[in-house]
Amino acid sequence: MAGRRRLSEARRIQILDAAAQVIGRRGLCETRISDIASVAGTSSALVLYYFESKDRLLAEALTYADEQFYEETTAGLSEVKSARERLARLVDLSCPYDRPGDGRLDTWLLWLELWNRSPRDAAVASSRRTLDRQWREEIAEIVRDGQAAGEFGAVDADDFALRFASLMDGLAVLVVLGDPDVSRARMLSVCLREAGRELGFDPADVAGILMDPTALTRRASRDATPGPSSAAPGPRRAARPAR
Amino acid sequence: MAGRRRLSEARRIQILDAAAQVIGRRGLCETRISDIASVAGTSSALVLYYFESKDRLLAEALTYADEQFYEETTAGLSEVKSARERLARLVDLSCPYDRPGDGRLDTWLLWLELWNRSPRDAAVASSRRTLDRQWREEIAEIVRDGQAAGEFGAVDADDFALRFASLMDGLAVLVVLGDPDVSRARMLSVCLREAGRELGFDPADVAGILMDPTALTRRASRDATPGPSSAAPGPRRAARPAR
């Protein structure tokens, strides 16, 4: 029975993953149960067997993917000790890659869909609110830690968190949508500069922690064409470790 | 024939208005041609007579509503002479009301839908990019004007415009979605404070131009419950002046 239950849980997650993937690729409106089923490698009927209806499935998939992202991010951050570096890391993880086929980009697309569904779905709205608050709280916490350790200057942590999170959201939208004026590198640069200015540190000091350290020196690269984007085969999404 | 053409144009606009209204209320996915038709006071067949397909209609409606907003806003701004007040006005107009039934809120909801459609519709993507760039250019222009007039300090106008526009976008999403932590008044306050800090003026100086001047003094009101929201009858959308 335990084996059954574990199997059952695995199927649910498998379907949720497939749903997130399809939604990211086709958009919420254009997502069909049969698409999700075929990506998950099963039948439409089974998808409905695990989720009452398409509506519930989509709602769950939306919040699932973003809770996923939040958990992974905060887990990754907890290992970094310096507040400055933790903040830099948070920014780095928040910046979507501007070339397609990236998991982070998919997560952002889902987040946009979630915004749209939010006004008409109380459950989604509630999840969104929780996630957003946790996210801002995460930022505020880093700021307070840094202030206690003398790494940051004096600002209202909650106020900064709201402004900084909003700035990142607004910029991320532009990056995700492939706006030629805002590359990922530029977003990174803008965010770190802003944080440094408000909290009183030199952005160059935290460049080491970034995935792409050249972002800070390379100013606002205008060439946004990402090249032929060698459509990598293989699974788009990394295998999930079992719970 | 001129009469016919004018009539035809009027119908198109009537349908686009209806479409925008329905999309705002029900969301893009849940919008049916028959809904649009009944709001416009005609038949589904006629809607298809003016627009090739549902897809085209929705895409046009999305960009139509936002181009509309942009034009009205910039027209309204051109009357204000002081750069500080012009910026304050721009902020004021950008802040959605957090109670439902407001046209500005609908416009924001459409803007969110537009973001979602953008990655999969080249025409929409192109319109979005143009509108966004115009918007940022509008901000940058105000900054440059203000600098020339000695109203603002020295900052990179384009850089400021990007950061400021992104901040407003991020905050507006929270207000539109009814996040209890971010009321319209708080958004207004945050934006004006930020602008004043970067451009070197006292936000209190421009409070006079705001629709809701108490926003600046009333700090971050936590009570976000908008009350029983007396569902106002009457037309949701102001009558449009004939072109």
Added chain:
DNA sequence: CCACGGGCTGAACGGTCATTCAAACTGCAC
């Protein structure tokens, strides 16, 4: 070995639209 029950499926059902069409209507031009 047998039966039970959860997991799974293919096929069928039914409703909901987008889209088409033939016909009616309107007002303008001649």
Added chain:
DNA sequence: GTGCAGTTTGAATGACCGTTCAGCCCGTGG
């Protein structure tokens, strides 16, 4: 008044897709 071009509609069409269902598969417990 006649005809024409543009406008409007109600009804018909047909595809698509969510959902249901009757039954099969298979591991497990007795």
